Amino acid sequence: MAENSLNQALQAGLEQARKDSLYRSRRTLLPQGGPRVRMNGRSLLNFCSNDYLGLKDHPDICKAFKAGIDKFGAGSGASSLVTGYTIAHAALEEELAEFVGRERALLCSTGYMANLGVATSLAGRGDTIIEDRLNHASLIDGARLSGARLKRYQHADLRSFQQHLQQAGGKVLVMTDALFSMDGDEAPLAGLAQQCRNNDATLMVDDAHGIGVMGPGGSGTLAARGLDMAAVPVLMGTLGKAFGTFGAFIAGSEFLIDTLVQKARAYIYTTALPPALAQAGRAALAVVKDSDHRREHLQQLIRQLREGGRQLGLNFIESKTPIQPLLVGDPKQALELSNQLEKRGILVTAIRPPTVPAGTSRLRITLSAGHGKEDVELLLEALDKCRVN
Ligand SMILES: *Cc1c(COP(=O)(O)O)cnc(C)c1O
Secondary structure, eight states, X not given: OOHHHHHHHHHHXXXXXXXXXXXXXXXXXXXXXXXXXXXXXXXEEEOOOSOTTSOTTOHHHHHHHHHHHHHHOSOOOSBIIIIIOOHHHHHHHHHHHHHTTOSEEEEESOHHHHHHHHHHHHOOTTOEEEEETTOOHHHHHHXXXXXXXXXXXXXXXXXXXXXXXXXXXXXXXXXXXXBOTTTOOBOOHHHHHHHHHHTTOEEEEEOTTTTTTSSGGGOOHHHHTTOOXXXXXXXXXXXXXXXXXXXXXXXXXXXXXXXXXXXXXXXXXXXXXXXXXXXXXXXXXXXXXXXXXXHHHHHHHHHHHHHHHHHHTOOBOSOSSSEEEEEEESHHHHHHHHHHHHHTTEEOOEEOTTTXXXXXXXXXXXXXXXXXXXXXXXXXXXXXXXXXX
């Protein structure tokens, strides 16, 4: 395509997205510590980060990051299988495996890549991957990349899941979010684990939103539900959310991790995480384990928001987690509500298709232990004044 016609086609696509209220743009922020950010010269309260425990500027974690740079430098210099793997990575892997009660862990650059690595290593042509309809994009993309047949069941519906399971051919890999990222509800994990066991299917759970927040010492949703490595052989967790840093890990048996090191192209063919980040991750893990008071405070804020929302008659999606989405429906109205809140000093982005199904645009409000009760009061006051319908 000549450059002119390329740009014409792109421009037409962008214009259509704007018309449909589906155009996406980035906001340029200056973080101010805690949940406050500056944007266009104004200070706003951030209610849409995934920093659930408020750890992203915790002094111990920042100190470990800086000390890690002094010790190891800024980058890792190579992929893990060449020379990028250091004593910092190995130590964090050991500590994470112990934290989630699995034999071993593999530290990956991002959760997105971890999910690609799992799907492409454990399934291929002739196999079947079964997923919840509302799974995170990275789980869907991993399945597509694997070449396996992808089947998607009705959200959190064990009967629909069972139908796909019975019809599946080849090896069967089942992948699900533990806590759904745009809805905040929980997958029927015990039922999935049982059926996978009965049918010799492998269950992989992505606990990006539960690790650090749920379970004893923040050890995750699987620990909270008593699902061990036999029930769920593959666990993925991220360090960019409740851990306040960056990176991700896969945990499971010795054989699982060893296989991923051989086969996971999204792990093999990319530069290793900077070792200083692994050091920050180790400090974050220590803080997460010691954060019962933060988890309790977070639960109080969740109750406060839901109770306040109920009194105001707000349309919150049923959720017990820090993800408390307010269903709007129409993308234009969701954008309008987000803009009105911004004028009142509250930052919540509108989530629209294709991130969520058509007709379910929403404000994905998230709470953090870094918020105070007074912040939630401000949010509720603003929501009360900003209705669009
Ligand atoms: C955020 C997220 C990921 C991706 O993790 P990154 O480390 O940000 O790449 C994967 N799965 C789920 C469910 C997520 O919410």
